[in-house]
Amino acid sequence: MVIFGAGGDLTKRLVVPALYNLMHGGELPENFVLIGADLAEGTTETWADHLHEMLESFVGNESAEFDVKKIDEKAWKKLAGSMRYIRGDMTKPDLYGDIGKALDEVGKGGGTAGNVIFYLAVPDRFFGTVVEQLGKAKLTDQQEDADGKPKFWRRVVIEKPFGHSFDSAKALNAQILKVLDEDQIYRIDHFLGKETVQNIMMFRFANGLFEPIWNRDRIDHVQITVAETVGVEDRGRFYEATGALRDMIPNHLFTLLSMVAMEPPVGFDAAAIRDKKVELFSAIPAVEPEDAVRGQYGAGTVLDKKVGPYRGSPNVAADSNVETYVAMRIDIDNWRWAGVPFFLRTGKHMTERKSEIAIRFKQAPYTAFHNTPVDTLPPNWLVLRIAPNEGISLQFEVKRPGPEVELAAVKMDFRYDDWFPDVPNVGYETLLLDVMCGEQTLFMRADMVEQTWRIVQPMLDAWAAEKADFPNYTSGSAGPKAADTLLSRSGKRAWRPLDEPSNGKNKN
Template sequence: MSTTPNTPASASREPSCKVSAGPHDAPSSPAGKRPAPPCTLVIFGAGGDLTKRLLMPALYNLAVDGLLDDGMKIIGVNHGERETSVWREDLHKSLQQFAADKASTFHAGKLDDKAWNWVAQRLEYMAGEFETDDTFAKLKQKLDQSPGGNVIFYLAVTARFFKPIVEHLGKAGLLKEGEGAGEGNTGGFRRIVIEKPFGTDLASARDLNAHILSYADESQVYRIDHFLGKDTVQSILAVRFANALFEPIWRREYIDSVQITAAETIGVEGRGKFYEQTGAFRDMLPNHLFQLLGMVAMEPPNSFDAEAVRDKKAEISDAIQPLTADDVVFGQYEKGPAGIGYREEPDVAPDSTTETYAAARVYVENWRWAGVPFYLRTGKRLAARRTEISVQLKPVPFRLFRDTPVDALTPNVLTLRIDPAHGTSFDFNVKTPGPVMQIGAVQSSFDYADFFAERANVGYETLLYDCMLGDETLFQRADSIETSWCAVDDVLHPKTGGAIPVHGYAAGSEGPAEADALLARDGHSWRPLKQDAVEKK
């Protein structure tokens, strides 16, 4: 999460690098931004969906913005022999298709030939198995010929390859950094980017961390969560800490409850085999939703320095009260208005008990949040696509309005809309027109598109750029990963009572009724997924 150069935090992190001239120079970088240091990006899994859909579009957008150094090189490693020209053309076709389908993903909704040619010249394909010594010997030979020595290894592969790839990198000497290498230094940094799932429970996460850290230092490991690459997620800190209106009330004395929602209308989309092994809870709660919870609940850091921010987020992970079966509801979509049931999906067992919906009540055991429930929910085949955070304030005393024609006052709710709508809204009460004191609920809202020019973004641009700079603010540390898994371990491995029951819900609905009952026990209710005022925009 790089800050602009006029801030003290960025002054110490801004790289000193030289952009060399050439026939395919990248466009000029935006004001206040400098290109990342020259480096070689090695992508394991170069032929995979992640590389095509997210990494390459993000690199292309960074090139359009002039944020990549002219000395950039990209080596794609994958199974199977293939000419570099064939790989380039495959990526080019994918980018063209994405540009046509998703204008917001690319500048001007079409490819810029100059920027693509700049990227294409820096692509090189290398065939290799991820678990053989020959692959890494060959890679070492290529990297020894690269200028500068700065290398990022991106593991865009399934989780079973994380350990062997890191082990082979370590044994081949590819993780050794040059003397004095580090942020803003072109003396030879070596960094590893690892996608989720980072473990499947506490024991496996600890084992994976221990294995990786036996070959690399913690400062070299960038555990990526693409939720944190969204501008609207990073904006949570700005809303909280840059506004005197919000920060004084951001505590248990004024806040009644918090809801964090990540709802999807799609099903498993052909990923039944993966989902059968994972489920909604593992896939979303201990990582994506806990990351959002951390941004909402963390104490103010002393600066936006990476460790200052990550220390505060780690405190929240450690303060989460371990969840029990009473705090959790699981659901599975059945045939409904939005389509077929989960058990009818390809590669799904006809008697599957895998959850496609998970809701949880979470408490943070610290001074600021004691007694405030955080309600988290995620699910597929729901009534609307919506990722948002709703902060509900405590009610005001009703006595003043006891003689007015209202039974209760609508609660004040601040909603941070993350996806697909980007913005903020606030629900509050006013007097309706007329001679009688009657209260009416209204909403004030702001949309990013009304104030800021839309920027091409797939969610990985900031994360890749920060990794090149050596800014770890938006990446997870080992301790935070493990404390998050620790908080849910009793749900994944219940000591008593058996497995969590899975309740059915109709495809296209708001979720299982049992999730409503979870909140009703506390006198609360979910915010409706279908919200006309927002849906019409």
């Protein structure tokens, strides 16, 4: 594996910790070699030492995605022993010549057989440049034997955001597809590495109980929430060029949407599943600005700590027009979902950290309860909890004990921690193994990427042309008030409270 951006935050915070977890679990190939490429001064020893220090700093840090009690030094030494560092400018051919020489050396002495993953942990403006340079250096060329079977493979992992708009995504796809075949490209979204996200399809399609009611006849609406308590912090420069919509919607939230709303595939191979996702996205009309709400946080209190406004963050303009919150209504024009709205929301500096999919079923008929104290029946909710307290809960009504006819909402609750061992995971482990195995199911295809940008393009255009009245929500709140109207105007609907207990317990 060759990592471009070897000294960057993504490499240190997620990619190398994931590789360490795989090494610790004995899942990396025996002859694995890790080559880091970066412009910064350094040697193999200083790079490895710095990465080790970063891992140590994460131990016991509950806010870190890499969560282990201590570092297994034996596993780390094995990983560190596989490392090489190459200094160079990724925009210049010289670096690729040095990488080519290193790959020839490890191919002969390390037994890598010529199989290489190029990981682009670099700012998105360099994606096309790096791929073009790899192509010019012949580093992406694959070879076949006389029988047409591959002698070795070359694969490229590209991080999000893949483009900044519909046109830029199409242009980037065209640029890299001049060099690579689609089966060499792995557009990665670490959200799909989460076990709870992958489990959504298994929950739907492996249980005969749920799929028959998974449609417009039984479901009133769906809410998909990815709320964060953290702010922009020191990522102001990135966020000013990106914003919440580009950062979260076409990838993370649409990933969750596709898992919930796609049609059953004919099999669980990559082509079948990705075809169904493209089919779903093609059935979604572009979202008009009146069906979306944007927000930007001001000063407030988050988790009992006073925090400043977004506009006061480092490298953020004092009059910034960039959103840190987005809510929208999605409609799907197909037989299964016609008339069922999907409401998506994501934001920073929110009341609680929560990622969940909440499915509200239609009300039961009132006839049997006419003229009783239960004329207004509470709805049934099925909640798929992505994080924290990963699990699934189903809320339904029972009679409260006593002489009166009174209903009480109760929950059946499944929690991963109760059933399965806690295995350290930053979300990249499964994805990295899939790249090594050539399994593309959990990765975005070119047509999928373009469809997701098509859906949000009208909002991007409208928001770029109009100055927003920011800030419009307090840090530590549930977002701007206009987001509530988005639901209430389509019927008696409301967002689930962010502070609703996510552990399956009833507040009462």
